[in-house]
Amino acid sequence: MKDSHYDVAIIGAGMSGLAAGIRLAHFGRKVCIFERHNAPGGLNGFYSIAGRKYDVGLHALTNYVAPGVKGTPLGKLLRQLRIEREEFALRPQKQSRIAFPDCSLKFTNDFSVLEAEVMANFPRQADGWRALVQAVRTFDDVSLEAKPLSAREVVAQHLSDPLLIDMIFCPLMYYGSAQERDMEFGQFVIMFKALFLEGFARPLDGVRVIIRVLLEKFRAAGGERRMKCGVAKIIEEQGRVAHLILENGEEITVGQVISSIGFAETMQLCGPTQQVAAERNTGTLSYAETISVYNREPATWGWGDDTIIFFNDSDRFDYSQARAQVDLRSGVICLPNNFEYGAEHLPEGIFRVTALANYQLWAHVPEATYQADKQRWYGEIIRSARRFLPAVDDAVLADAQLATDMFTPRTIRKFTGHLNGAIYGAPHKIRNGRTHLENLYLCGTDQGFLGIIGAMLSGISMANYHVLQGNAARS
Amino acid sequence: MTKDNCKKLVIDIISDIAPDEDLSAIKPEIRLRDQLQLDSMDFLDIVMELRKRHGIEVPEADYGQLASLESCADYLTPKFAAKA
Numbered sequence: 001m002k003d004s005h006y007d008v009a010i011i012g013a014g015m016s017g018l019a020a021g022i023r024l025a026h027f028g029r030k031v032c033i034f035e036r037h038n039a040p041g042g043l044n045g046f047y048s049i050a051g052r053k054y055d056v057g058l059h060a061l062t063n064y065v066a067p068g069v070k071g072t073p074l075g076k077l078l079r080q081l082r083i084e085r086e087e088f089a090l091r092p093q094k095q096s097r098i099a100f101p102d103c104s105l106k107f108t109n110d111f112s113v114l115e116a117e118v119m120a121n122f123p124r125q126a127d128g129w130r131a132l133v134q135a136v137r138t139f140d141d142v143s144l145e146a147k148p149l150s151a152r153e154v155v156a157q158h159l160s161d162p163l164l165i166d167m168i169f170c171p172l173m174y175y176g177s178a179q180e181r182d183m184e185f186g187q188f189v190i191m192f193k194a195l196f197l198e199g200f201a202r203p204l205d206g207v208r209v210i211i212r213v214l215l216e217k218f219r220a221a222g223g224e225r226r227m228k229c230g231v232a233k234i235i236e237e238q239g240r241v242a243h244l245i246l247e248n249g250e251e252i253t254v255g256q257v258i259s260s261i262g263f264a265e266t267m268q269l270c271g272p273t274q275q276v277a278a279e280r281n282t283g284t285l286s287y288a289e290t291i292s293v294y295n296r297e298p299a300t301w302g303w304g305d306d307t308i309i310f311f312n313d314s315d316r317f318d319y320s321q322a323r324a325q326v327d328l329r330s331g332v333i334c335l336p337n338n339f340e341y342g343a344e345h346l347p348e349g350i351f352r353v354t355a356l357a358n359y360q361l362w363a364h365v366p367e368a369t370y371q372a373d374k375q376r377w378y379g380e381i382i383r384s385a386r387r388f389l390p391a392v393d394d395a396v397l398a399d400a401q402l403a404t405d406m407f408t409p410r411t412i413r414k415f416t417g418h419l420n421g422a423i424y425g426a427p428h429k430i431r432n433g434r435t436h437l438e439n440l441y442l443c444g445t446d447q448g449f450l451g452i453i454g455a456m457l458s459g460i461s462m463a464n465y466h467v468l469q470g471n472a473a474r475s
Numbered sequence: 476m477t478k479d480n481c482k483k484l485v486i487d488i489i490s491d492i493a494p495d496e497d498l499s500a501i502k503p504e505i506r507l508r509d510q511l512q513l514d515s516m517d518f519l520d521i522v523m524e525l526r527k528r529h530g531i532e533v534p535e536a537d538y539g540q541l542a543s544l545e546s547c548a549d550y551l552t553p554k555f556a557a558k559a
Binding site: 027028068075076078080082084085464468469 | 494516517527
């Protein structure tokens with residue numbers, strides 16, 4: 001007989017839900033994570049097809065700093081979750097690139113490389129660049145009650161060259177903006193630090209290494225997890241969550257609830273009274289991604305230097321909802337083989353490309369059309385990305401190809417539950433995690449700490465702030 | 476419980492919270508914050524670990540008493556004694 005009361009119920013077993021769960025279980029709370037799918041990880045999960053394991057969301061883990069660097073998000077999260085750094089087995093990137101027409105900026109996990117590139121390519125922006133970096137470094141990005149500011153406006157106070165501005169925004173938006181054309185400045189700062197001041201890394205075996213560590217910590221701390229067991233309804237009484245009704249009909253009473261499934265998605269569980277609030281803050285930005293597996297390392301074709309390439313072919317970078325099924329003007333290439341694995345290496349070559357895509361144009365097509373569209377866009381996306389890599393003959397690539405996969409906004413909707421397949425969730429983040437119900441809080445994507453490390457820190461912060469600290473103050 | 480035992484228990488907690496810090500040469504009379512990189516999240520964890528491991532409650536108004544190892548011992552030793 002399963003328990004029917006928990007001190008804290010967590011909705012969703014992604015990075016943020018697992019991290020929140022570890023904190024709460026470690027400090028003696030009776031906690032259960034309810035996950036609708038049978039696999040943990042959420043947006044950052046993994047899956048298998050024909051014996052091959054693929055990561056869902058992970059190109060690279062951001063916020064990487066070398067061992068010994070303290071006071072950054074990675075170090076905070078390792079301490080808070082009592083994880084030894086070696087357990088994540090992170091391997092740093094080689095180098096990455098922002099590739100625009102007539103200009104390319106290289107960056108690595110050493111910030112001075114990007115600074116030198118900016119100075120060399122945009123000498124007249126040098127002072128403004130330094131001032132912007134200073135503004136980023138001194139901004140209190142973890143404040144839970146900060147007033148929203150437009151990043152475009154703040155950046156425009158320092159930089160005047162639209163090309164440099166677009167080149168800086170491009171990676172930050174692709175890796176974490178739920179808002180079209182602009183970002184909230186706090187989000188900009190978080191992403192700027194995560195990508196440029198800190199950097200990229202990856203475990204050789206991908207995101208499953210991280211998920212495995214989190215699951216084991218949660219289990220060892222005494223946390224419970226119910227898989228294939230989604231929450232169907234949040235039942236309210238006098239401004240508080242009174243109980244949860246699970247998809248299997250079971251009723252669970254709870255002290256507090258932390259939901260990682262998104263703002264609008266959580267509001268929908270609260271019933272029709274919250275429908276308007278949900279609709280007002282639902283994201284529209286979605287992605288398509290191609291994955292190509294080859295029987296050799298991409299380095300064979302001269303693709304061995306870059307780990308991630310953020311590309312754009314237009315005069316202005318336009319980060320907005322795609323007007324066609326896919327927007328081919330910009331995108332992100334990821335070559336997971338190109339991390340510093342030392343003597344180890346991935347068994348096969350992998351080439352991933354991400355591009356903006358339109359949920360509505362994918363969502364409602366009949367299955368046969370959907371499959372045909374996928375096949376067509378797969379080719380188009382790869383062709384678009386290859387413009388930014390050394391040329392290789394089509395026949396050579398085709399010969400080396402072992403497998404392909406592709407996901408669309410429809411796939412994202414299905415596996416993450418995000419409305420509109422909105423990859424980064426709601427455009428307006430709820431930094432303090434509070435909702436209209438006193439004991440219901442948000443963590444994860446819609447609380448607004450971004451990336452895998454950010455997601456985990458979000459879970460930690462919300463567990464500390466609303467549950468552990470709240471209780472510490474009362475006792 | 477002697478003050479020295481009490482200091483040892485606090486160091487045990489810090490070494491679990493911040494395994495990346497060198498705790499071998501901590502000066503008891505100097506503020507922990509000035510010799511180790513500990514932030515407010517870490518201090519909250521010291522308080523919570525004291526409760527979890529030893530059943531010792533530190534109200535928020537007394538957090539300042541945990542500033543140095545010496546002040547920790549002065550403040551916590553009577554609390555341990557009261558429990559024994």
